[in-house]
Amino acid sequence: MQRAELAVAYGQDPLRLVLELLESAGIASELSAGTHVLLKPNLVMAREASSGITTHPQLAEGVIRYLLDAGIRRITIAESSWTGGDTRKAFRVCGYESIAAKYGRFAVGLLDLKQDAVQTIPVQGTPFKVFRSVLEADYLINMPVLKGHGQTRLTCALKNLKGCIPDSEKRRYHAQGLHEPIALLNTIIRQDLVIVDGLCGDPVSEIGGDPLAMDRVILGKDPVLVDSYVAELMGYRPQMIEHIALAHRYGVGSMDTGSARIRELGNPRFQKIPRKDRSRLRRLQACISDRQACSACYGSTLYALQRLEESGKLANLRASICVGQGYRGVRMEGKGIGSCTRGLSSFVDGCPPTARSIYEFLESESGKRSDA
Numbered sequence: 001m002q003r004a005e006l007a008v009a010y011g012q013d014p015l016r017l018v019l020e021l022l023e024s025a026g027i028a029s030e031l032s033a034g035t036h037v038l039l040k041p042n043l044v045m046a047r048e049a050s051s052g053i054t055t056h057p058q059l060a061e062g063v064i065r066y067l068l069d070a071g072i073r074r075i076t077i078a079e080s081s082w083t084g085g086d087t088r089k090a091f092r093v094c095g096y097e098s099i100a101a102k103y104g105r106f107a108v109g110l111l112d113l114k115q116d117a118v119q120t121i122p123v124q125g126t127p128f129k130v131f132r133s134v135l136e137a138d139y140l141i142n143m144p145v146l147k148g149h150g151q152t153r154l155t156c157a158l159k160n161l162k163g164c165i166p167d168s169e170k171r172r173y174h175a176q177g178l179h180e181p182i183a184l185l186n187t188i189i190r191q192d193l194v195i196v197d198g199l200c201g202d203p204v205s206e207i208g209g210d211p212l213a214m215d216r217v218i219l220g221k222d223p224v225l226v227d228s229y230v231a232e233l234m235g236y237r238p239q240m241i242e243h244i245a246l247a248h249r250y251g252v253g254s255m256d257t258g259s260a261r262i263r264e265l266g267n268p269r270f271q272k273i274p275r276k277d278r279s280r281l282r283r284l285q286a287c288i289s290d291r292q293a294c295s296a297c298y299g300s301t302l303y304a305l306q307r308l309e310e311s312g313k314l315a316n317l318r319a320s321i322c323v324g325q326g327y328r329g330v331r332m333e334g335k336g337i338g339s340c341t342r343g344l345s346s347f348v349d350g351c352p353p354t355a356r357s358i359y360e361f362l363e364s365e366s367g368k369r370s371d372a
């Protein structure tokens with residue numbers, strides 16, 4: 001398969017779709033028996049794939065079967081869930097523990113990257129920290145979910161590599177606005193293959209809540225081209241997504257979908273991803289005053305606000321909820337999420353706080369409002 005090429009398979013059976021794609025692309029010819037293959041799914045949190053948040057386990061299983069048939073005997077599924085997240089729990093809940101048990105005798109293993117050694121690599125004068133196993137693997141298969149994102153509009157191949165860095169780095173990336181460090185990270189880590197789970201993602205939000213059956217799997221070798229294609233499917237020009245444009249500028253890949261060869265297997269129910277009503281997301285985002293918030297704090301706050309709205313308590317919560325590293329050291333009246341907001345008059349502690357504690361805090365604050 002060439003870098004200027006994409007393949008898309010339509011349907012609902014993850015195993016069949018991914019096997020068709022891998023076979024039609026002749027990926028086995030790029031591998032040899034001794035190749036150590038690392039699969040990087042998106043298991044940002046412990047939620048099943050039907051939530052629209054995480055990579056379908058049968059996609060990973062299809063890849064593993066293909067690799068085993070090709071004679072590969074060293075396969076690692078590696079992930080580091082979002083800041084403060086429990087990757088092992090995500091492996092269990094998302095169905096990856098079962099895969100490892102089923103294929104473990106073939107040397108298929110799980111790696112919680114949060115336990116891995118870290119290597120520091122200077123890029124443009126900044127030290128970037130990356131988990132060593134990702135750098136040492138012979139062949140990296142990135143398996144993101146096609147999703148919208150509250151802070152970056154979309155998340156796919158380029159951003160999924162954020163699961164290859166320690167939590168301290170994830171915080172730094174958020175403090176620097178995400179786009180630039182994500183693009184630079186992609187100059188360090190080379191993705192050999194990208195397999196996008198477009199079966200059931202949430203085109204509005206990375207934390208799910210409104211998943212959409214999109215019935216497709218996308219395969220490519222150039223993460224910039226893959227993300228550009230996905231951006232267009234979602235109704236954006238690739239240039240509108242800053243980390244895509246930056247990655248292109250840094251030489252990671254091409255945004256030129258017009259010149260790419262796109263092979264389609266099967267017929268889509270629909271080509272473009274239908275524009276979903278984003279008014280709810282905007283309404284909830286308007287409740288958040290975000291200053292360099294990490295995904296865990298921001299996402300869990302959005303999730304808590306969704307639940308408050310569903311229980312009819314959101315209207316009581318009139319003041320903005322302050323979230324993010326930009327509140328460190330700030331002393332003021334207000335409600336804050338996370339240890340960064342300790343200077344506010346009212347806050348829930350933790351780095352990050354649990355989703356439950358955020359919900360309980362906001363629920364109690366909304367009660368105070370209505371009692372007033």
Ligand code: SF4
Nearest residue numbers: 294297338339340351
């Ligand atoms: S408390 Fe601050 S540093 Fe910790 S996860 Fe939340 S925003 Fe990030």
